[in-house]
Amino acid sequence: MFDCTGDFDMTIMDQGKGKKHRNREKRSNVEDQARKQKKKRNRDVREENSIVGFHGSVVEIDSENQDAPIMVSDEVGEDGARVRRLRFFTLDQTSHELVSDHIQTEMALTAEGTPDPTRLMLQYHRVMYDAMCRLPTVVKKVCVLGHGAGALSSFLSTLLRFEICAVDSNPAVLRLGRKHFNDRVTAQHDDGSSFLRRSVGSFDVVLVDLNAPSNEALDAPPREFCTHDFVDLVARVTGNLIMNVLGGSEQARSDVKAAYSRKFSTRWVHPDGCNNYILVATQQTT
Numbered sequence: 001m002f003d004c005t006g007d008f009d010m011t012i013m014d015q016g017k018g019k020k021h022r023n024r025e026k027r028s029n030v031e032d033q034a035r036k037q038k039k040k041r042n043r044d045v046r047e048e049n050s051i052v053g054f055h056g057s058v059v060e061i062d063s064e065n066q067d068a069p070i071m072v073s074d075e076v077g078e079d080g081a082r083v084r085r086l087r088f089f090t091l092d093q094t095s096h097e098l099v100s101d102h103i104q105t106e107m108a109l110t111a112e113g114t115p116d117p118t119r120l121m122l123q124y125h126r127v128m129y130d131a132m133c134r135l136p137t138v139v140k141k142v143c144v145l146g147h148g149a150g151a152l153s154s155f156l157s158t159l160l161r162f163e164i165c166a167v168d169s170n171p172a173v174l175r176l177g178r179k180h181f182n183d184r185v186t187a188q189h190d191d192g193s194s195f196l197r198r199s200v201g202s203f204d205v206v207l208v209d210l211n212a213p214s215n216e217a218l219d220a221p222p223r224e225f226c227t228h229d230f231v232d233l234v235a236r237v238t239g240n241l242i243m244n245v246l247g248g249s250e251q252a253r254s255d256v257k258a259a260y261s262r263k264f265s266t267r268w269v270h271p272d273g274c275n276n277y278i279l280v281a282t283q284q285t286t
């Protein structure tokens with residue numbers, strides 16, 4: 001076999017080829033090297049015990065993701081059920097321990113190992129769904145900002161036959177969702193705010209399930225989804241919003257509520273033992 005990655009004399013092979021052609025070959029060698037390095041990194045991390053303290057079986061790792069690497073893995077969930085998870089993570093390069101670990105999507109696995117979209121595995125998703133069932137509106141058309149690998153959207157679409165318009169800004173997450181989560185909802189690749197700005201018509205409810213960049217006060221949602229400008233936009237397209245709010249100080253969370261209270265009646269749902277605060281905003285009756 002011919003190994004094109006090493007240094008070798010191109011002079012004979014290059015006879016008769018133009019500069020453009022040589023540049024293209026150079027570029028494709030660099031791309032080959034990058035591909036090989038990526039494969040090696042993925043293999044290293046997939047090897048048994050290469051993530052110290054991680055108990056699960058790795059399905060796929062995308063280490064080239066825009067912010068942090070993404071891992072899809074099969075694990076045993078909180079209640080002992082087998083689950084598939086998609087997480088953003090970073091590893092300490094020396095100790096190979098997880099430095100950060102943020103589960104984005106979790107779906108139950110059937111006995112055959114197939115993702116089952118008919119169950120909601122994350123408690124805060126169940127809280128969001130419960131809040132949705134109590135809205136003073138008959139819900140048919142739902143907008144999901146933060147589709148992830150599709151646990152919430154697939155549940156609402158498969159089990160309840162709701163019309164779902166879902167969007168996520170991370171193409172790698174969407175790809176892994178389609179490949180490994182039996183994701184049947186076709187989500188758009190877009191920023192949640194731009195998507196809503198361009199959307200025509202209205203929704204019975206907008207569900208906001210967006211993680212924030214690590215330098216912001218809250219872990220969810222990103223700052224821009226709590227501005228007066230965004231709240232005005234939401235009020236134009238729906239009478240109901242249910243938003244996952246995570247982390248931050250009590251003050252930061254109460255600022256979120258205050259922003260939505262300008263246009264909506266708002267309340268928190270925060271069951272014992274749940275780290276997430278779910279903001280429920282419904283149209284004010286004036």
Ligand SMILES: C[S@@+](CC[C@H](N)C(=O)[O-])C[C@H]1O[C@@H](n2cnc3c(N)ncnc32)[C@H](O)[C@@H]1O
Pocket residue numbers: 103104105106145146147148149150151152153167168169170173190191192193209210211212222
């Ligand atoms: C917690 S996950 C969503 C989980 C998902 N609802 C589910 O049911 O599996 C958060 C998602 O928000 C996406 N996200 C973060 N900021 C965004 C933005 N500005 N616009 C759209 N998606 C965004 C991330 O790519 C990530 O997939």
